[in-house]
Amino acid sequence: MKVDTDDNDISDYDEDFDTDGLSNGQEYEIGTRPYNDDSDEDNLKDGDEVNTYFTDPLDVDTDDDNLNDDDEIYFGTDPNDPDSDDNNVLDGDERRSQKFIHKVENEDCAVTEVIVSMEATGNLQKTTTVESIMNKDMLCTGVVGLVGEPFSIETTSDYEKATLTYVIDKNKLGDTEFDNLMFLWYDEKKDEFVELDTILDEENSTVSINTPHFSKYMLVDKKEWFDAWKRASLYFQDEYEPLAAAICYDCSGSMSGNDPKGYRKLAIDNFIDSMTLTDKTALISFEDEAKLVSEFSDNKEELKGLVNPYFGGGTNVRASVEMAIEQLNTVQHWYTRHIILLSDGDVNININLANNTVDDLIKKAVDNNIKIHTIGLGSGADNQKLKDCAEYTGGQYFTAETAEKLDAIYKDLSKNNHFDLKTLPDNDEDGLPDEFEVSGLVISNAQIFYTDPEVQDCDGDGLIDGKEISIDDAKSKTVTVHGADGGYTTYSTVVFKYISNPNEKYCSGNEFDATKHTLEYDGETYKCTKCAFSAHEPAFEDSQILNKDDYNLMIALNYMLYKISSEEVTYYKDTHDMYILQLIGEIDKIRQKEEYNNKYSFSDSDGRCIPSILESDEYKSIYAGSKCDIIQETINESNYRSYNYWYGNGQTYIVYGIGFIDPYLGASLFWLNDITAPETIDKDNGQMLIICMSSFIKNFAYIIGSDYDFEINKSKISGDKKWERDFMYTMASLCNDTLANASEKDEYDLQLGDTFVYANYGSYCVKCLEDPNHEDSLSYGEKREHFKYTRYRRDTVWMRDGKILFYHRVDG
Structure with missing residues (x-):
């Protein structure tokens, strides 16, 4: 062997092929x-x-x-x-002060840079990503008043808070004034766009926020944004009357006898649970004095957590009603206003309708359009005064002999006074109230959609309108607009759940054709961003669809893919991705078999499972390699089978391989192993001739565990067939390599029915990958040197009953 293969007077030992500073x-x-x-x-x-x-x-x-x-x-x-x-x-x-700058690619975007500044672990240049989601996330893309593009910002670094800064090109703001710029954050869990306190620096053309988390952020023209919500709320307040209820509950000492088990809390909690859409509730407890437990809120869980009735002093009903009227006068004028008053004792309000006596406090309630609903609990309640308060204000009066009856009374009050979307007329039965189809369906990004109340599927995409915009997750939205004088105005409306545009046929409507949809993957399911279509990742359906042989093969190929992908050290890096591509391609081919048509949910219009990589240029390119590549002889149905069996006969294991069958190779292996081929094959007694491909040899030698002597005596090779002699030397070269995983093999006794899956990925010349003209540069006599740079990869997975026994790899 030559010391200086390129004849440049420098030994191969002292050369630095990769110019990394090491010989x-x-x-x-x-x-x-x-x-x-x-x-x-x-x-x-x-x-x-x-x-x-x-x-x-x-x-x-x-x-x-x-x-x-x-x-x-x-x-x-x-x-x-x-x-x-x-x-x-x-x-x-350690958390270090760092900055990550993302240059926006779209030259027409008003945002030119996105800057993330924070004290964080790791290196932000590696851990942080900023991605435009324009026309990818349609909800964020359609935000009313959007300026520039919406961005998704993620980091794996650990931090407490960050500053997010957008650099603005003011020449691209159009009609938007710089002072009207405002950040929104999209809370995906709540489907809500949250207005953020925005720091404006017009001199440096930047807008910033401080944030404890990252997600999807965007800039809007706040005038357009708030005007949109104002328009949406005006119709709602004209047509519907959401409920504002101040619940006044008695906590006097006498309640220890009338409600010792706390039925007041159960009844009030259930009333809170019945709140719908834009309803609000305030909580007031009273005994000697009244106490404001909660101002008006639509947060059900917080309200219920604050309801904690107790037993105190006297019964100051008047103080609680005064406080309730004061609170109700803070809500918007379109709310219906209610006081729900529960008492078990005296009522210190001067009212007697029989002699026309009405307390000024009760008149004040009427003047402010407030209804007082009253409940008298137990025998000690001043029921006449409670009844007169309700009658004069237009409310309802109830008596409860025991606290157990309170829950039913509060439920009646809820039923009679709450507004429920699902009870409204829906003539076309599309799941949307007709009145809202005509007046407008508002979604979380402030867009308003109008649909035909007499047509179920306005865009003809196969999804009824109520499946594209849903009332099931409808909620209230309240925005607060601050004025220049320091005052503010709040606007409320109903917000529907957006799934897709009911007026645009984005998708085909064919629920079986995934190719017609715009899909996002969440780790298990593909979901369309524009309609309700979803499909499982094929891997989650393989076990229910594939036959036994194909499923075993699928398990083995996935295991090979896992082993290659999880390598800590990458061997022959340039070919590493090719191995992965080949395995994924074989996985695709299994699922695309005709017998599995119309069985996978992730399929095309012909019912075939959609491949991950088969149609990609990247995959096709591996079969158009350079002259020295022999990838064309890679994985195919002649190179691996999942139905190969082991038979045992005493201490001798004999392999039967289905593939490229050549009896000369089988005979050669017999000769190497000093085994005499039987004249007859007796399967019942565990005998079977070894028939296999040459490239199987090393794997079989490893598994059989024979003690080979590869100092081959040429005289033992009979005949004058040059190919046979070359093959014997090739086997010796392969098998002289150290056999891996020997300890793993020793843990298993292979038995009848065990199967192997074998993959031969082909061979690659490392030099040709670096220089496509490498082989052309070699003379005929130098061709032998060409093969010294050849690398190959072969994997075998052994299985039993669909489970991995062990895995063997040949790298050369």
């Missing part, structure tokens, strides 16, 4: 790759790690402090000291 010999000695200048892929050349930074070129984090070596160089910390500043905090856990 080939040095790379061999320390275990790095001579054709990869960064063996551990930490963005530092192997030579720099060894000679300059004194770090381990095979470990991305030499000092195990959770901060990669290149990041330590970036920050100026010591990559060989896990706590560079000796403050008992690992360098990787």
Whole structure:
């Protein structure tokens, strides 16, 4: 073998093929790759790690402090000291003041830069991403008053708070004034766009917010935004009367006898639960004095958490009613106003309708359009006064002999006074109230949709309108607009759940054709961003669809894919992705078999499971390789089978392989293993001739566990067939490699019915990957040198009853 294969007077040992500052010999000695200048892929050349930074070129984090070596160089910390500043905090856990700048690609966008500034762990240049979601997230894209583009911002760094800054090109603001810019944050869990306190710096053309989290953010013209909500609320307040109820509940000492088990809380909680849409409730307890437990709120859980009846002093009904009237006068004029008063004792209000006596306090309630509903609990309640208060104000009066009856009374009050969308007329039965179809369906981004109340499916996409905009998750929205004088106005309306546009046929409506939809993947399901279509990831359906052989094969291929993808050290990096592509392609082919048509939910118009990669240019390119590539001879149905069996006969295991059948190869393996081929094959007694492909040899040698002597005596090779002699030497070369996973093999006794799946990924010349003209540059006599750079990968997975026994890889 030549010491200087390229005849440049420098030995191969002293050459530096990858120009990383280490000779080939040095790379061999320390275990790095001579054709990869960064063996551990930490963005530092192997030579720099060894000679300059004194770090381990095979470990991305030499000092195990959770901060990669290149990041330590970036920050100026010591990559060989896990706590560079000796403050008992690992360098990787330290929060550092950092800034990440994203340049916006769209030149027409009014936002030119997105800047994230914060004290955080890790390196923001690696851990943080900013992505425009314009025309990807249709809800964010359609926000009323949008300025520029909406962005999704994510980070894996640990932090407490961050400053988010948008740099603005004022020449692209159009009619929007700089002072009207405002940030919105989209709370996906609540389907709500939240207005944020925005810091404006017109001199530097920046707008900023401080935030404790990242998600989807956008800028809007706040005048347009608030005007949209004002328009939406005007119709609602003219047509409907949401409920504002002040609940006054007695906590006097006598309640210890009338309600010892706390039925007041149960009844009030149930009333709160019945609140719909824009309803609001305030809570007032009273005994000697009245106490405001909660101002008006639409947060049911918070309200229920504040209801805690107790037993106190006297019964000051008057104080509670005064406080209730005061609270009700703070709500918008379109609300119906109600007081729900519960008492078990005297009522210190001067009212007697029989002699025309009415307390000024009760007259004040009437003047403010407030109805008082009263409940007398127990025998000690002043029921006549309670009844007169209700009658004079237009309210309802109830008596409850026991506290157990309170729940039914509060339910009656809820039923008679609450507004319910689902009870409104819906003539076309599309799930949307007719009146809202005509007046407008408001969604969370302030857009308003109008549909035909006599047509179920306005855009003819196969989804009725109520499936594209839903009332099931409808909620209230209240915005507060502050005026220049320091005052403010609030607007409320009903917000419907947006799924897709009921007036535009974005999707085909064919629920079986996933190709017609705009899909996002959540880790298990593909969901359309424009309609209600969804489909499971095929992997979650394989076990219910595939036959036994195909499912075993699927398990094995996925295991190979997992093993390749999870490698800590990447061998032959340039071909690594090709292995992955090939495996994914074979997985696709299984699911696309005709027998599985119309069975996967993620399928096309022909019912075929949609492939992950088969139709991609990236996949097709691996079959159009350079002259020295033999990828065309890679995985196919002749190279692997999931139905191959092992038979045992004493201590001898014999393999039967289905594939490229060649009895000469079987005979050769028999000869190597010093086995005499039986004249007859007796399956019942566990005998079967070894028939296999040449490229199986190493895997079988490993599994059979025979003690081979590969110092081949040429005289043993009979005949003059040159191909047979070459094949024997090839087998010897393959099998002389160290056999991996021997300890794993020893844990299993292979038995009848065990199966193997074998994948031969083909061979690649490393030099040809670097230089497409490599082979052309070689003379005929040099062709042999060409093969010294050839690399290949072969995997075998052994299985039993659909479970992995062990895995074997050949790298050469």
